[in-house]
Amino acid sequence: MKKMVVLTLVLVFLFSFSILSMAQEIKLKDPWVSEREQGQHGGTLVSALLGDPKTFNVITAQETSSTDIVEDYIFEGLVSRHGVTTEFIPVLAKDWEISEDGTLYTFYLREGVQWSDGVEFTADDVIFTFDVIKDEDVPTSTRDVMMVDGEFPEYRKVDKYTVEIEIPKPFAPFLNNMTTFIIPKHKLNDAWQAGNFNDMWGIDTEPSEIVGTGPFTLGEYRAGERIVMLRNSYHWRRDPQGRPLPYIIRWVRVISESQETQALMFEKGQTHALGVRGIDFNRFKENAEEGNYHMVNGGPTFGTNFLVFNMNPRNPKLEEQPWKYEWFTNLNFRRAVAYAMDKDTMIDQALAGYGSKQWSPVSAPNKVYLNEDVKKYPYSLENARAELEAGGFSWDDNGNLVDKDGRRVEFNMVTNAGNTQREAILNIAATELRELGMKINSTPIEFNKLVNQLMSEWNYDTIIIGLTGGVEPHSGANVWPSHGHLHMWNPQQEEPATEWEARIDELFEKGASATEIEERVKYYDEFQEIIANRVPVIYTVTPNALYAVRNTLKNTQPTAYGEMWWNIYEQYITK
């Protein structure tokens, strides 16, 4: 009897559920269909993460440990860049138009896309996202990036599936800003109206509350242990047979702060893929067959490593040591240092042979904007000595380098502790400069201290540091123009200190407002030539993106730009 009751109840429940879902039937009109081979649905993917997220709020998230979780996997933008070609691809927008004068952008949204709780995604969500970003009380770096000519663009809903954005003047990098991640209005509007947006979706949020359009949803988060992500059954991508993607049902991301531990986990067969360090590459390659995985060399990464000189006249240390300003602003001196960078040895010893030399401020894999014909400074201590002599330096009887006033050339060179590649680059560079007769105090220091010296205290001599780099050259607008906050050698200038810095300011402005790609390339080419000529920063070597991928994981295509998981939605696991 009891059984009957239970059975009836279950039937009634199921029936009512099916009526409910029928009432909400939303038809996906514009699915995206995978062109890769048909995979098997199911399976659990395991990978490793370097750190704990600080928030799941994609708008306020700043650090990579947070964005690595939410961006692209849980939340998506209107457009995105392809992981291999780096060209713009439609995501939540199926298509877009740019008016002839380059000021009006129209985005046509995919119809029938659903949030992971089943609610339909519409133009209201896009408008809501822009409202939130525009709100001065919401701490997000996206707002500054979105500004064109100091103004936030005007945006409006045309209909349920169309959004228009108008910017005050043509601004080519603007499409890049449309990769901004869209958040659900129905979940966050109340909180935003009440002024609580910044506290929403912290790491203690109930996972099912976090709703996105991406291929995965949050399943479980255990601080310091793991993040489990579950397949979003409402996702809008389809496999070649027309069934919803992703193939993978569960994605377990184990948190392990040590790369060494991550490597061991992969070797023991616990994870499916691993970003490999150069030093480990050969060892992994030798065991590939036994471990049932293969190695991928994704070519040079976008990240850069370079040496920067302090040419800031506001350096508080200059009161005691005014001569350092003279050395560092001496072009011959900088060129001499550039000639002393033994990049072959750096690749061999710091990157274990898996890296490439960099000469230009544009990242090496950025084929569209990279200017390969900039001035290069191949390793040569003779050239370095010649430059030093030309700059008024000479050597005393003990072989020590002295400036024109007979003062011994001595300065500090620091990098952030814990980054073994940079520490090795620092050691190699310092050794060569000592060979030139300079006295170099080289030491790794704590990262935050280094950033303070670079950004606010301005009291360093030279620093070896890196920038993340990217495809759009205008993303360097905080670095290269003389007013930039990260214009490291002399930040936030009111008036450009030198003619060449003034020219770079001009080039960046022209490059941003030109709409034709050929025209833009011309401006950014000149900018790269100036930097290579004037060497305010000296580029060193760039590591390659190296991966080990388990053979049971299919449809993978790791690249330096998209890294391992850019096409996670079409990757699948064979039994």
Next chain:
Amino acid sequence: MDKINQKPRNLKPGNKDYEFWQDTWKRMRRHKMAVIGGTIIIILYLIVIFAGFLAPYNPYKGFKKHFFHPPTKIHFTDEDGLSWPYVYRTESVDWADYEIIRDKKYPIKLFHRGQEYEFLGLFDTNIHLIGVDEPAHLFLLGSDNYGRDLFTRILFGGRVSMFIGFVAIFITTIIGLIVGGIAGYYGGWVDNILMRFAEVIMSIPSFYLLLALAAVLPIDISSTLRFFLIISILSFRGWAGMARVIRGMVLSVRNEDYVLAAEAIGARDPRIIQKHVLPVTTTYVIVRATVSIPGYIIMESGLSFLGLGIQEPNASWGNMLTAAQNVTKITRFPWLLIPGFMIFFAVLSYNLLGDGLRDALDPKVTDSK
């Protein structure tokens, strides 16, 4: 006419002091392990003191094309049987992979003229005990990430590791003896204040003090000086434990007859403390010093591991070992772990010696044992 012997102590047979040290030495010699430990330590000190002469290279000299080079194979025989030891040159064929080129034999030369160094800080010379001519290399224990000779760096690195403890012990002992002696001898409120002060000092967390110090010290001083500074400052914290023990020992002899007698004949306090009270603690101080030196050796390696100790390009056993923190390096270039063995040997030897010393110096141990 008899002359008055001016020497306060007479270390000749028949003198009490002499007998004590002689007995100690006898007991010490019976302690086989302690003798072995002591011998190893003496050898280690000789080696690191003469590092410049014994090492074939300069510790900073990197052979760019010969990084992670395995230990050079030394040949003792050729076609005609036994021969003077010689090596072959090697050439890099792949990343950290070297091929031996057998076109010419490079004999190992005694008193080879190589790179310049300062002999015992006295004069510059370029004579090394052994060496080979370029382009061959003599990497007795292989080379490191930058192509520097590991053997050379172990010898030079040992200087820091082996001598670092002395400074600290010197400082802790002096402060410990003075404070402990005064507190124990006078007692009362002096004792109370000094001991409470010592307890406050002891409660300072040393690790955070270290982190703070590492951040505050300027980077343009040499890393060895920097490290000595850190260690010295740390030992200003470390005296407290010592002072407590000394104070206890002083307290127990304070009312002995010979101290009272000295007081009765009008000796002044500083003299009594110095001549009659503190000598009681000699054995404790010696043993404690011996046992705490390995502590500083370990501490140096720990600090270097955290990046607070000796910095590149300077060598110490600790920071050399830091370079081997990777499975690939340990499995493919196992010679990088040798500095770890050096730490192990030095620490073990010191502990053995300390053990033996403690037994030998213990006045309760009788010959009948």
